[in-house]
Amino acid sequence: MKQVKVFLDESEIPRQWYNILADMPTPMSPPLHPGTGQPVGPDDLAPVFPMNLIEQEVSTERWIDIPEEVMEKYLLWRPTPLCRARNFEKLLNAPVKIYYKNEGVSPPGSHKPNTAIAQAYYNKAFGVKRLSTETGAGQWGSALSMACQMFGLECRVFMVKVSYQQKPFRGMMMQVWGANCFPSPSDKTEAGRKILAEHPDSPGSLGIAISEAIEDSVMDPDARYSLGSVLNHVLLHQTINGLEAQKLLEKVGVYPDVVIGCTGGGSNFGGLCLPFVQDKINGKEVSIVAAEPTSCPTMTRGPFAYDFGDTAQTTPLLAMHTLGHDFVPAPIHAGGLRYHGMAPIISHLVKEDIIEARAYDQVQTFEAGVNWARSEGFISAPETNHAIAAVVQEAERAKEEGKEKVILFNWSGHGLVDLAAYDAYLSGKLQKYEMPDEEIARALKAIEGLPKP
């Protein structure tokens, strides 16, 4: 009987997060205050985030202890297994060994609670009573709802209205966990009311939802804002996954030639890959591949530039790969990958040629995802299918080159509440989509005049 899965014993779970900022080979460009053009300091962020998380955001300590209270909640589903995709390997018929880390076993079904639990804990410890956030597809909103419930925090989620209507299950999930989920634009904020007055039928956007969540939190001294990706401390919390993967691979006795993750804001990718980036910086030979959608090709076609994190221009300027803060991606089904920017850490590593970005079309990703489900059983999130498409590509290359290869990827979440997307694919309703050059050029006008990194 051939081995398929390896588990860590709970006693073997990593007790510290890994902070890549300690090992960056070149300095990162700091976030800038949009008014002054000067680097933002901790005090600038204090109305938005609690100081303990701001300290983590700027820390250069290599290892940061995971608090006991966070660990206790992680153990509800962590450590997650490392699995060998033997049936998918057979299907691809290439000289590859494919391993995947299964982050879909968490209660909301993805990697998102790794940081949601930590953020809820730190906010609670700082005396915060309520968190506000936005969500697109709903993975993040549901993870934060659960985390807030567990630490006794109130939680408000502004969910892009069109998603709220198309994916009612995510909103219901948040309610089961005791959160209030509002379709955005809502009448709860000035920003929302303004949009509703002008466009009563507005389908909403992530940009609007972010504006609502920030406004909703900064108006209340007991509340703070929470973000599910992009920022340094978010990627930090996710590294527990890559650290587990390293221990598990050691048990199996292999080291990957290629490590793959899909990228929207960068958090699931960073979580798995950053510990391997550390190895690479220390001389190990390993390819690290970020898989993004061709409909939102932030790293493959967007420049490395200073830009706002949100459409309403309320955040500091971040040095990152971006398509421009008012870029509106095509309505593909991988809602978690439809973000105009990319985590500054990931962007910096792409710029430094330490990791490689590739773009995949949604039709290609669903083809990979259906083949996966039919051989391995599990139905992947549409986001995760981008990583699987990259795995297929790597396997094909290995076959052409006649070279054996060990591939590791992050199975970032299941697609059980995204089945309408599979239905669209199977009934031939999904279109290939490549962004026209003119559209990118037009979107990038938004960053003209901003400082350059």
Added chain:
Amino acid sequence: MKQVKVFLDESEIPRQWYNILADMPTPMSPPLHPGTGQPVGPDDLAPVFPMNLIEQEVSTERWIDIPEEVMEKYLLWRPTPLCRARNFEKLLNAPVKIYYKNEGVSPPGSHKPNTAIAQAYYNKAFGVKRLSTETGAGQWGSALSMACQMFGLECRVFMVKVSYQQKPFRGMMMQVWGANCFPSPSDKTEAGRKILAEHPDSPGSLGIAISEAIEDSVMDPDARYSLGSVLNHVLLHQTINGLEAQKLLEKVGVYPDVVIGCTGGGSNFGGLCLPFVQDKINGKEVSIVAAEPTSCPTMTRGPFAYDFGDTAQTTPLLAMHTLGHDFVPAPIHAGGLRYHGMAPIISHLVKEDIIEARAYDQVQTFEAGVNWARSEGFISAPETNHAIAAVVQEAERAKEEGKEKVILFNWSGHGLVDLAAYDAYLSGKLQKYEMPDEEIARALKAIEGLPKP
């Protein structure tokens, strides 16, 4: 850091199923041919099931080897973890230790593939090319779809039309796994066409769907019918779960005072409990509790009698607790528990006072389920919430008695595609429901005149 989960290494997974028929303290009443009133022989069942499964159905061997090919597919998600519900314990504030076996980690999200994989394998080995089945809520239909895909069998699922429309995600899941799912009544069978001609708007029923699936399979010599619960061989395949649980509890160093499962046809309950029933028969002190809905109180209010397994009276007569074969349960959300009968094995054990049946109202079960989700994170299937309600009751009794107790229950599946039911509960739309005596008396008229066990 207190232990929460225990895993078996794949090398420790049980390699045999446990057959309770070897240890029954009193003989079970055999299934009868409805025409002759005589016990049915293997040949009577041959048009419906392959002979290798018929042999398992009547076997009295205590241990039956799990084929390598089945084991290989089990390893995609098995062995499943044993978890201690420390957060739920804290909430209940009673002197209990609560352990649960997490069967929700399988690709379709429940225990159902334990037998789906085995049935697909044995049918394939027998030369069958296609399986037909029915499904109510869709858990079984999706599990068999996946299993058929993995063994290269065609699969047709007749899904009760009202469920097909209310739960489109289950149908989509079946399509992802390559099955054909038809709303029943359909125009694919004589039975379906007859109903449609008389009642074009019929919402369908499990009884009609079973008739369609049996007809669809017996008309084609290359096809067979497949059932997801009730029968001996189905419960046999499920015992891998209870056997894993016993090994895991041994690792933890505890033995349960109470073992609990919810019961619709009896398969998830039997899977966890039958190995503990063996212990009990051999002298061990342990309570074994079957939790059923008050809206379909098969064991708590139905007699032990001979009855048909389906509404259309096409099956042999089974000796079981039953509410009568044309009983139509109230439309509660736990679709998997809405069956008029109960597995003959489970019914016999209730009759012999080896296991105890209790009924829970759906409002009470959702209250338990929401408290579970808010403390343990995971959102349970509505069926599973019946088991959690029984856990709560056991904890309350322990508190009253001031007695420490170890409770084990089967977390048979997650509720991520059943969130509309939670929404109904949270918005106050669910009603308490107790079946009136007259209604039971009326339903039981259907078994008047049938042989008695």
